[in-house]
Amino acid sequence: MSDDANLELAPDVMRALLDATSARVLDHLAHVGAQASPGEVEPDAARVFCKAMRERAPEHGTDLAPLLDRYFEEWLPRTLVTNGPGYMAYVPGGGIFPAALADLLSNTTNRFTGAWFASPALVQLEANVLEWFREWMTFPEGAGGVFTTGGSTATFNAIACARERLLGPNIRGGVVYTSTQAHHSVRKSARLAGIAADRVRLLPVDEDFRLRVDALATAIAADRAAGLVPFLVVSSAGTTNTGAVDPLSAIADVCAREGLWHHVDGAYGAFFHICPELRPLLDGLSRADSLTLDPHKGLFLPYGTGALLVRDARDLRRLHGASADYMPDAAPIEIYDPSAHGPDLSRGFPGLRVWLTVKLFGAARLRAAIAEKRALAVEACERISRIPGIVIVAAPQLSLFAFRVRDDDEATRRLLRDVNARGRVLLSGCTIDGRDVARVCVLSFRTRRAQIDELVEDVSQSASVASAFSSAQQRKPVE
Numbered sequence: 001m002s003d004d005a006n007l008e009l010a011p012d013v014m015r016a017l018l019d020a021t022s023a024r025v026l027d028h029l030a031h032v033g034a035q036a037s038p039g040e041v042e043p044d045a046a047r048v049f050c051k052a053m054r055e056r057a058p059e060h061g062t063d064l065a066p067l068l069d070r071y072f073e074e075w076l077p078r079t080l081v082t083n084g085p086g087y088m089a090y091v092p093g094g095g096i097f098p099a100a101l102a103d104l105l106s107n108t109t110n111r112f113t114g115a116w117f118a119s120p121a122l123v124q125l126e127a128n129v130l131e132w133f134r135e136w137m138t139f140p141e142g143a144g145g146v147f148t149t150g151g152s153t154a155t156f157n158a159i160a161c162a163r164e165r166l167l168g169p170n171i172r173g174g175v176v177y178t179s180t181q182a183h184h185s186v187r188k189s190a191r192l193a194g195i196a197a198d199r200v201r202l203l204p205v206d207e208d209f210r211l212r213v214d215a216l217a218t219a220i221a222a223d224r225a226a227g228l229v230p231f232l233v234v235s236s237a238g239t240t241n242t243g244a245v246d247p248l249s250a251i252a253d254v255c256a257r258e259g260l261w262h263h264v265d266g267a268y269g270a271f272f273h274i275c276p277e278l279r280p281l282l283d284g285l286s287r288a289d290s291l292t293l294d295p296h297k298g299l300f301l302p303y304g305t306g307a308l309l310v311r312d313a314r315d316l317r318r319l320h321g322a323s324a325d326y327m328p329d330a331a332p333i334e335i336y337d338p339s340a341h342g343p344d345l346s347r348g349f350p351g352l353r354v355w356l357t358v359k360l361f362g363a364a365r366l367r368a369a370i371a372e373k374r375a376l377a378v379e380a381c382e383r384i385s386r387i388p389g390i391v392i393v394a395a396p397q398l399s400l401f402a403f404r405v406r407d408d409d410e411a412t413r414r415l416l417r418d419v420n421a422r423g424r425v426l427l428s429g430c431t432i433d434g435r436d437v438a439r440v441c442v443l444s445f446r447t448r449r450a451q452i453d454e455l456v457e458d459v460s461q462s463a464s465v466a467s468a469f470s471s472a473q474q475r476k477p478v479e
């Protein structure tokens, strides 16, 4: 008689499932450099395709093999190829292999890591990683941290900490300052934390796209004069548009003088601080009251791995500490208890991903990879700047730079389309003050010298196409 209610699989069945999955994964990774970078994501076709994918929950189970076939052959090709070596669009993510092993370990052993009492040794591994982050960011002892699902939720958590400490229940008067170049997650996080859009000031930037400290001081004074309560500055350690690093030290001075919380959004740039020789580029970062980290960008981890550091761990505990009569007492203060430092109780085990990755590679290799990405970006920008018709809009402060074709928005958009259509590298654009720019962000661990050569070649060829096009346009007689 069949025993439908038994969901335990036999060992040989599990082994076969694992083998089938790893064979497909290894094959995928063996060809990761060969995929066309843009992927097939044309929206109209995608809508039709997705509509046809809708399905009812199956009443009876099926084999794994055809599902894997469809995953790899039908669905994966319909994505931006974010794990390919040519991916330089937006801010690239990682997907480094040891993290997948960590997920297999944590998902099969499925221990509860929300509270220390249930898995003290496992929670300690996560505490170790947070301690590594603290040292790499040169935050003081007594700092605390928490893993999050990404940079957005880290910033949300930080804004809530600042609000709780500096505003208490009187939220409505509180004002947040950031720059026009800040990531949109800052405004979103502020709203989630109860700070409405009319209390978020988007301040102007200088010619290097860095927040203007004089404008900050003026805005704080104006808001105080109007009876409002300035309480938080969110600066960027690497903006998404141009990679600009705000003057973190000068902003820290203003915050110290005015009694404001200084949060630094390091989702893109903070991990460059792990390389001692690059720390001057992020001068002042370690003076922040809190810092958003995104291991799934700058530490090459897979998506879903974010983190927050807070200068004084008590601020996290003040926000998240809670008790219940069905829970044991909270861990003693010197012990790290995840649910006392973040919003989640039951949760995955993100720390294991980072821990296993750092243990298997060692910090030195990770530093070498991070330093290489910056060196490659500097070299790429230097070579691209010599292409006729190209104007550098922002040179790399870290590993991101922006350029355009002369003063010609149409030619810049055309160049982007043309480079991407060649299928070797993928770039994205943005608009700054209403003007189109193309941008290159080198942050995938798979991007090496060979891709930089392809990038320069493809931009060079596309630039001559774009130039020919725009001069033909200019010569076109007026009818």
Ligand SMILES: *Cc1c(COP(=O)(O)O)cnc(C)c1O
Binding pocket: 091, 149, 150, 151, 152, 153, 183, 185, 236, 238, 239, 240, 265, 266, 267, 268, 294, 306
């Ligand atoms: C990616 C990014 C974010 C958002 O982080 P997520 O992990 O995508 O939530 C915020 N700020 C900057 C500068 C980023 O690059």
